[in-house]
Amino acid sequence: MEITVHSSKSLKPDYGDGCRVAGDVIPLSVFDMVNYDKYIFYVYAFHPSAPPSVALEAGLARALAAYPEWAGRVGDGPAIVLCDASAWFADATTDSELGSGATALLAAGSKVLSLYPSGDGTEELLLVQATRFRCCSLVLGFTMHHKVADGPAMWNFMAAWGQATRGVAINPVQVHDRTSLFARRGPPQIRFEHRGVELKPLDEKPGGGGTQGAQVAGIGDDEVVVHKTLDFSREWIMELKSHVSEGGPRSYSTLQCLAAYFWRCITKARGLDGRQATMIRIAVNGTRMRHPRVPKGYTGSVVLWAWPTTTARQPLDRPLRYAVELISREVARMDDAYFRSFIDFASSGAVEEEMLVPTADAAEVRLGNNVDLDSVLAIPFPKLDFGCGAPFFFRPCYSPAPVDGAIYVVKSLAGDGSVDAYVPLLSRTMESFKKCCYSLPVPPLVAARL
Template sequence: MEITVHSSKSVKPDYGDSSNGDAAFASADVVPLSVFDKVNYDEYIFYVYAFHPPSPPTTVLVPALAKTLAEYREWAGRFGVDGSGNPAIVLSDAGARFIEATAATEFAGSVKLLTTGDKVLSLYPICDGAEELLLVQATRFRCGSLVLGFTMHHKVADGPGMWNFMVAWGQVTRGVAIDPVPVHDRTSLFARQRQDSPAQVKFEHRGAEFKPRAGGEIPGVSCGNVAVHADGEEVVVHRVHFTREWITELKSRASSNRGGAWSCTTLQCVAAHLWRSVTEARGLGAREATRIRVAVNGRARMKNPPVPEGYTGSVVLWAWPATTARELLRRPLRYAVELISREVARTDDAYFWSFVDFASSGAVERERLVPTADAAEVPPCTNVDVDCLLAIPFAKLDFGCGPPFFFRPGYSPAPVAGAIYVLKSFEGDGGVDAYVPLFSRTMDAFKKSCYSLTPPMADARL
């Protein structure tokens, strides 16, 4: 798949006819990072969306992007510090990067390459050495399909925050009002302002969101969708497709022996199954500990005050279900599902506020703690990390040519073994896709077990 880049330019906010209702934000110099922003991944996130023709020309997309940046100035800014030396987004209006490219093929003939190989890398901007917090590549295929590849820095926003910006760009392109209206205040939203709500650290956050500072880095050389590590092993990505019928049967098995009074979500079932399949493929010893990290969206959990729908920052923490390889593989699927369900439920409003209080207490600075969300550190090969994209309302992303007919998440700077994306399938069968990166030596074993509904083999080592 040959991609030709024709232009690359900086797009700055256009305030000519902006209706920014947040006067304080419009005149601000910086946006201080919140406690949630600070523990988020210090990396870029990649998304690729494909749209059917006829698509808007660049002469429409670029001016609409400039107007959207006037409402979302964070994405046109740069990282820096505020007046007190704290990490912040400097609202410099320096601009976002827009790249225009063409593909000399029909999109339909490239889908398999984009799904299973590293060709997807050519459809979003590379961030090496980039200062921009947002980079976009618009690639037009010979059939008229438009592919928008987004490279967005994760410390600016979480997944819903990024999504709101992309939806807003589509709305401006179509000439309709931005909805939801962006909310930029990251300072007062997570501050204890009421005397009857004193700071209370009710949970342990060391080892969950924070860890001791460690020296050195794990060496590795990245090459797109294949990561080559110092010991010569590769991490390769495999797309698993689960049909609606397969997931229904999986849920039935997970809910068995509960008298029909208990049911699990699609994510809980799929995540539990993948956790077991990966653990079996890795051949872990019976007593080895394994855990799965599940991102938990605080927008639906924080109640007092609630997080506005249009909030532009991050409100994500993680649940950490854990067990041993023996327990995970010998016990029924329901066991893993209940572990995940319990830990996700535990990450509630009280837990989020406990995190806010701990992160604001000064303990992080005194103890020299750093975030556990560290993209530069390869996790132990006993763990699994699941990022759920099932809730993305794709129908809302419309640049005047309808919602996307293809979506693919990317990896930065390269896939990490066990870091899994779960999302709605675009095959039209109501199923679910999972992009699973594993070391090549374990991938064959995983492929054999991931579609099986029978319990994992309980061999002698377990």
């Protein structure tokens, strides 16, 4: 698949008849500060007939007026400077077709890298590439900086771009205030331990504090991480949930059951010593805060992470419900009180005094014995519409390479209740993992397609 970029340009916000005075500064919140300092990459594919590039550019400029953070720059403070500098937009084509093999083509290894901007050496916080295929399908590749927003807030902006392109009102209404929502209480109520969880000492090595985990013996820096896409049918998921919940006090969510399933399979495939610690990292959205609630149109990050922990032997020797319940309990623990405790701690001055830094360090991520699971099951894909309907394909992307054990779980765009999972593992682990997917005693109905 050869991509030809015909043009690229900087786009500034289009305020119409109004004129916003540039130069405002939005301080980063305590949640922004502990988020990853890196770009996130997404690829969406749309059936014909997509709007022309001139319409996409105009819609993007109007969306940037509603979300000026994406045309700003990260400044000192730290903060986002609303300087109306620009976002970056590229127009490209390819002679390839997107037919029945679209999924295979778009998911194929390094080929997908040419469908979105890399973000290397740039100051822009948002970069987009529109690639038109010979069949007139459109692929939009997004490169978005994580310091600006978390996944749901990124989604809000992408949906706003579609709304602006179609000429309809942008909804939800944007909320740009990042400080008053997360004000420190007086007196502070720090009820939970946050050292070694969200924050760690500056000189702590990766794997310290329990957040990244020990390294698997024998893994070298040059080992290849390979990627597989799994599709789990609605029937298989229902069978899995029924299997886990049978005879138990309550039912469990799709995410909890899948997280436990992956954790178990990967632990077995890695061949860990039964006494070694293993953890699964699960993002927990701060929308569960109550006093006050986080508005739907909030534009920043409001995510922390749960780290259910056990020894490698436990998920394999016990019923799958053990891992599911462990995950459920740890996620439930991160309620309004936990988030408010984190706000109070992060605002207490201890971060500066003790020179604490985020444990979410993109340069140090190596999961080793652990698993990281990001879910976008709640994303309403049908609302991403540029006038040609909802996307028929979506995948999260990685640059320069995926991380061993960092999984994305996505609601299938087929609309049949199935779930897609993007699983990157070391090559020597992947074959064992695929066998585990069929051999572990979970549902007798196995319709997962590898």
